[in-house]
Amino acid sequence: MTREILLFDSFDETIDKLIDILTENGYTVHVLTLPYRADHFTDRPVYIHVVEQSDLEEISEDADVSDFLRDIDFYNIEIVLLLSHNEDLNLKLARIIKKSGVPRVIIVVRSDEKSVEAEKENIQTINLSHCVLGRIQRILSLKFVRLTPIRGEIFMLESLVTGDMKIIGEKIGDLEDKYNIGITLLRGVDEIRNSEDEIIQEGDYLIAIGRRESLMELIK
Incomplete structure (x- = not known):
């Protein structure tokens, strides 16, 4: 059975590399991005879903995913990975998406405070500051x-x-x-x-x- 994963655009080359890795591992990949970035993914083996910047800015945590992500069937999504550099937005989206029943939600954060906050709600985190610091510590x-x-x-x-x-x-x-x-x-x-x-x-x-x-x- 094919596993499905939704990626929220990182707006850099990270998502391109991740798409390659995931597809090589048999995942069906969905990408959520802004309208101006949609063309970037047209030649990639992914399903493209577009959300307006204004919708993201105005959304509240009381919202339902169907209010702004109408074309995504979350019933089949096994993992959601929110890669944007805005940790507040990542956490807000994670809380909304978890209500739809997605088993595993992972977000990128930059602070320990947000990491602790997310982990308390069973949202996994990737702390970029730890990644950078860890690399420096190993090098030096x-x-x-x-x-x-x-x-x-x-x-x-x-x-x-x-x-x-x-x-x-x-x-x-x-x-x-x-x-x-x-x-x-x-x-x-x-x-x-x-x-x-x-x-x-x-x-x-x-x-x-x-x-x-x-x-x-x-x-x-």
Whole structure:
């Protein structure tokens, strides 16, 4: 069965790359955009849906999706991904769309405040500030620890492994068994290490998934 996803235009090349990835993975892609951008997608393998800027500006959170997105059958949409750079608009649209019964709504935000607000309503977030900061921290090897909620009690931990951390010299498999978590290491520019016998080294970029208390115990 084909999976259907709706993308709210990012108004940059991000959406073009995402369309390619999604179609390669078998998704039927719908794109919601403004009238002046519609022609941009005419040669892409997507369904194009247009909304007026004035409708977006005037819409209230009490509205129904049928008030401004009349040509989209949300019954068949499995995922909605709101990519615009306006986090307030993304969150407003997410709240309205969730009322239509879409199982999974994901929005782009730029602040922790909006991220927390959205996650409380079971709206997943992609925090652009974290993406930028994380990249800078990896490039400059800056010490940091970040916990990101994934679902329920499950979190993702990201941390640079520094010389004062007790996990240096430990095997990935031993730590996974001890803390009941999953671990992947990024080493150097583009090496991915996740073998059970891989030894954790200073300078590794650690990504771990598990319960919050287990992750905090790992890096304590």
